[in-house]
Amino acid sequence: MFLLASVELPAQKNYVQYVDPMIGTGGHGHTYPGAVVPHGMVQLSPDTRLDGWDGCSGYHYSDNYIYGFTHTHLSGTGCLDYGDILLMPMGTAPSPDNKVYGSSFRHENEKATAGYYSVRLDDENILAELTATTRVGFHRYTFSANIANVILDLKHRDEVLESSLKIINNRTVAGLRRSKAWADNQYVYFVIEFSAAFTKSDNWKDERSLVDGKDESGKNLKACFSFDSKTVMAKVAISAVSIEGAQRNMKAELPGWDFDKTKADAERIWNKELSKIDVTGGTHKQLRTFYTALYHTMVVPNVNMDVDGQYRGRDNQVHKATGFTNYSVFSLWDTYRGAHPLYTIIDQKRTIDYIQSFLVQYKEGGRLPVWELSSCETDCMIGYHSVPVIVDAYMKG
Numbered sequence: 001m002f003l004l005a006s007v008e009l010p011a012q013k014n015y016v017q018y019v020d021p022m023i024g025t026g027g028h029g030h031t032y033p034g035a036v037v038p039h040g041m042v043q044l045s046p047d048t049r050l051d052g053w054d055g056c057s058g059y060h061y062s063d064n065y066i067y068g069f070t071h072t073h074l075s076g077t078g079c080l081d082y083g084d085i086l087l088m089p090m091g092t093a094p095s096p097d098n099k100v101y102g103s104s105f106r107h108e109n110e111k112a113t114a115g116y117y118s119v120r121l122d123d124e125n126i127l128a129e130l131t132a133t134t135r136v137g138f139h140r141y142t143f144s145a146n147i148a149n150v151i152l153d154l155k156h157r158d159e160v161l162e163s164s165l166k167i168i169n170n171r172t173v174a175g176l177r178r179s180k181a182w183a184d185n186q187y188v189y190f191v192i193e194f195s196a197a198f199t200k201s202d203n204w205k206d207e208r209s210l211v212d213g214k215d216e217s218g219k220n221l222k223a224c225f226s227f228d229s230k231t232v233m234a235k236v237a238i239s240a241v242s243i244e245g246a247q248r249n250m251k252a253e254l255p256g257w258d259f260d261k262t263k264a265d266a267e268r269i270w271n272k273e274l275s276k277i278d279v280t281g282g283t284h285k286q287l288r289t290f291y292t293a294l295y296h297t298m299v300v301p302n303v304n305m306d307v308d309g310q311y312r313g314r315d316n317q318v319h320k321a322t323g324f325t326n327y328s329v330f331s332l333w334d335t336y337r338g339a340h341p342l343y344t345i346i347d348q349k350r351t352i353d354y355i356q357s358f359l360v361q362y363k364e365g366g367r368l369p370v371w372e373l374s375s376c377e378t379d380c381m382i383g384y385h386s387v388p389v390i391v392d393a394y395m396k397g
Contacts, residue, residue, distance in 0.1 A: 002258040015274035016267050018284070018291035021112040024076070026061035031296060032073040033112040035130040037266050039327070040349070041303040042238060042253050043073040044130045044137035046119065047083050050157055056080045058157070066121065068327060069130060071137045071236055072144060072188065073235065075299050079380065081182035081373065083157035087234060089141040090149045091124035096226035101151045101224075114295060115266025116273075130222045131263040133302055135249040139234040140259045148227040150234065152192070155220045161185070164217040170197040173223070183376035187312055188238050191246040195233035195257055197223035202246060210366045231256060232258070239317050240375065245306040251306040256329045268278045273298055276346040297339050301354060303330035312375050314365030324356040332389065333381035340389045345397050351393050358386050 019139035023033030024042040034045020047070050048057035048063035056072065056077050068088030074081060092103045103121035111118045118129040127142040141150065154163040158181035174191045203210040204222040210216065235254055254262065279290055305311035305326040313319045327350075332340075339381070343351045362368050368387065371380035 003155060013270065013275065013278075014271065015291055016114045016271050019270070019295045020289045020292050021114065021295070022061065022110075023118070023289075023292045024296065025057070025059055028054060030054065030056040030077060030090065031059075031075050032057040033110070034069070034117045035132040036113055036124035036133055036299050037115060037269050038074075038298045039133055039300065039302055040134045042071050042076075042132045042133045042135055042137045042236075043082075043302075044069060044071050044139075044236075044312055045073045045117065047064065047157070050327040051080065053078070053080070058083045061107070061255065065102055065104050067098050068156065069128065069137075069139065070156065071238055075296060076334075077345045079182045079378070081158060081186075082139055084177050084179070084186075084188045085192075085238065086153040086156040086157065086273065087120070087139060087150070087192075087236065088153070089124075089126045089127055089143065089145045089232070090151060090224075091143050092149075093146040093147075094151070094202045094226070096151075096153070096222040096224075098153065098156070098385045100155075101112060103206070109240055114270035116263050125135050127360045129259070131259065131266050133237070133253040135237055135246075135259065135265070135307065136254040137236045137238075138213070138259060138262050139236070141232045143230045143232070143235075148232055150194075150198075150225045150227070150232060152223045152225070155222065157181075160219040161222050163219060165203075165215075165221045165223060167201060170199075171195075173225075174246070175221075176243070177209040182378050182380070183374040184375055184378075185316065186374040189241065189242045189243045189246050190239075191237045191243060191250055193235045193250065194227070195231075196229045198227055202226075209256070211302070226308055233259060239306050240304065240312040241310045243293065243307055245308070245310055249307050254270060270295070276383040278285040297342060300331070301329045301357075304357070304378075314361050314372070314375055314377065316343065316375075317364070319360070319364065321356075321360070323352075324358065327354055328368045328372060328374055330354070330358075330386070332369060332385035333371060333383055336389050336392075341392055344393050355393060356389055358390065391393060 032045040068086035072082035103123040109120035125144040129140040130369040237246040237250035
């Protein structure tokens with residue numbers, strides 16, 4: 001049996017232990033194993049596949065090669081998109097070729113829990129660890145060799161409409177990646193801060209090395225940052241609005257460098273979220289199935305605004321959410337029958353925010369969402385299923 005928790009349950013009850021993010025990453029599940037907090041704007045996860053229907057999430061369990069770690073991912077969809085802002089550690093000479101900077105890996109060297117992912121990269125024996133806040137991805141790389149490089153690839157995966165990269169100082173870089181795939185005009189501004197100063201940077205444009213790549217724009221930009229340290233951390237904040245928005249997101253959510261605390265905070269947030277349904281009885285396997293399924297209902301929809309409330313609307317203009325949190329990734333043809341009725345029971349505050357998001361999309365785009373992704377209407381699938389979502393919530397008061 002299960003109980004809907006109306007009050008916070010004792011902290012010692014560990015729901016996170018039953019979540020296995022690897023479930024759904026094989027077959028045709030199209031899920032990803034990486035780090036995300038509930039409904040987070042950042043989904044930081046490894047990319048093992050560049051295209052194809054079973055590459056929708058960027059990861060497939062049958063693969064044994066990681067191209068890098070990107071900050072946006074889709075879960076359970078039937079179309080491919082996201083995979084923005086790739087970072088990848090490497091312990092050999094810099095290269096813009098993903099067949100060189102990527103690495104093989106083995107599943108026995110992976111660990112995935114709610115809010116955390118780690119893998120040992122076989123080619124150069126590098127331990128990569130990932131965690132996240134709502135709008136910031138947090139990387140920790142532990143190198144075994146004396147060479148410590150981190151690749152940044154802004155061309156990775158889908159079609160780039162425009163991109164830019166600016167080296168602000170020897171610890172901070174920023175830029176934009178605007179791309180086209182399922183969403184036909186997706187904006188991802190970013191700011192990356194490193195825990196240590198990089199001693200040099202190598203920059204490429206259209207696969208050609210640049211003498212001075214401190215401020216570049218184009219459709220194929222890559223860089224490599226070299227460090228004199230065996231442990232390198234990187235924080236990556238994103239925004240659909242501006243670089244300044246990404247900077248504010250980082251300052252508000254992750255000003256420090258305590259990776260283990262950030263990981264523990266993500267786990268605590270997940271434990272509270274999962275405690276909304278308390279299951280008694282059942283085997284460990286049954287509890288794992290239940291809480292992993294519940295977890296997957298809570299990774300989407302995703303926050304779609306900066307900490308100051310600014311967001312990019314369906315009209316491609318910047319707006320400010322007042323009195324609600326703006327969300328994106330409304331797979332309504334898939335979710336109106338099961339997920340959204342569940343949200344009206346266990347997540348009433350977000351349900352109101354979802355409907356408010358629908359209404360501003362109507363105001364800014366002329367229609368309620370059909371299958372909205374990153375402030376773009378994909379018009380995927382039939383029907384107008386935002387209407388029954390609104391009616392269901394209204395009928396439940």
